[in-house]
Amino acid sequence: MDLRSQTDECLILRSREFQEADRLLTVLGRRLGRVSCLARGVRRPNSRLKAATLDFSYSRLQFAPASRQAAGSAGSAGGLLLVTQGEALDGLPGLRADLNKLGCAYYLGELLVLATPENKPQENIFILAVTALTLLANLENEQEQFLVLKFFELRLLGEMGWRPNLAVCSRCGRPVRLPQAPGRPDFFVAAPALGGLACPRCCQDLQWSTGGGPAEKARLSRGCLRLLDSLLNWELRPLLKLRISPELRQELNACVWAFLDYHLGPAAGKARRNLQVYCDI
Numbered sequence: 631m632d633l634r635s636q637t638d639e640c641l642i643l644r645s646r647e648f649q650e651a652d653r654l655l656t657v658l659g660r661r662l663g664r665v666s667c668l669a670r671g672v673r674r675p676n677s678r679l680k681a682a683t684l685d686f687s688y689s690r691l692q693f694a695p696a697s698r699q700a701a702g703s704a705g706s707a708g709g710l711l712l713v714t715q716g717e718a719l720d721g722l723p724g725l726r727a728d729l730n731k732l733g734c735a736y737y738l739g740e741l742l743v744l745a746t747p748e749n750k751p752q753e754n755i756f757i758l759a760v761t762a763l764t765l766l767a768n769l770e771n772e773q774e775q776f777l778v779l780k781f782f783e784l785r786l787l788g789e790m791g792w793r794p795n796l797a798v799c800s801r802c803g804r805p806v807r808l809p810q811a812p813g814r815p816d817f818f819v820a821a822p823a824l825g826g827l828a829c830p831r832c833c834q835d836l837q838w839s840t841g842g843g844p845a846e847k848a849r850l851s852r853g854c855l856r857l858l859d860s861l862l863n864w865e866l867r868p869l870l871k872l873r874i875s876p877e878l879r880q881e882l883n884a885c886v887w888a889f890l891d892y893h894l895g896p897a898a899g900k901a902r903r904n905l906q907v908y909c910d911i
């Protein structure tokens with residue numbers, strides 16, 4: 631990393647108190663990627679950095695390398711930055727004024743920390759995160775908030791190179807075509823280990839190794855497949871107009887979470903359980 635002072639647009643993903651009046655922040659920078667930084671004196675009442683370093687603020691921060699001593703006492707193996715100046719571009723106060731939204735924002739932040747490596751710029755993920763958090767801050771309809779979360783989860787998978795293939799069975803290549811009539815023995819299941827879906831025959835051959843859990847539970851309906859396809863391909867605004875039944879919502883959650891759990895590990899489930907303390911998503 632460049633050791634001179636540098637400025638970047640950042641999202642504050644999480645923070646914790648440090649020493650007497652400081653905070654240690656994890657931020658996602660447009661050009662820097664995910665970095666750890668130290669905001670000195672920010673817990674003092676008149677700190678000029680306060681607004682720019684609140685959780686989930688979208689801010690322009692200026693950094694300098696932190697001293698080796700500061701990095702050591704913060705438990706950082708190296709690469710800790712010191713925030714020298716900050717300006718809140720959009721504090722996104724709507725996120726902190728509503729417990730549901732705050733829960734969603736923490737969840738998004740946790741997924742970003744899990745999915746992104748440190749110090750690796752990923753501008754598309756930065757834009758995705760700013761878009762999702764800005765919408766969450768401003769949307770009052772609970773179903774729209776749910777769709778923003780699902781959009782974020784699936785697009786994050788895509789940006790990490792794990793976009794689920796919904797067109798064919800990921801093992802045998804058979805096209806995914808589901809019959810209109812429910813109850814027919816033709817079904818596909820989420821198979822994260824294969825990168826997409828598995829047909830009934832492959833599902834039987836593979837038993838539990840598809841990564842999607844018990845096949846009986848993970849059968850995808852036509853409606854769920856359509857919704858997954860829309861979430862992966864449509865613009866966000868028209869998506870928000872979709873109406874979803876509670877059953878479809880459950881099915882969509884089970885499928886998306888199977889992919890997230892497979893790629894991000896048990897910590898993704900933990901982040902989700904923390905979210906469910908705040909809201910019913």
Ligand SMILES: [Zn+2]
Nearest residue numbers: 799802829832
């Ligand atoms: Zn197959």
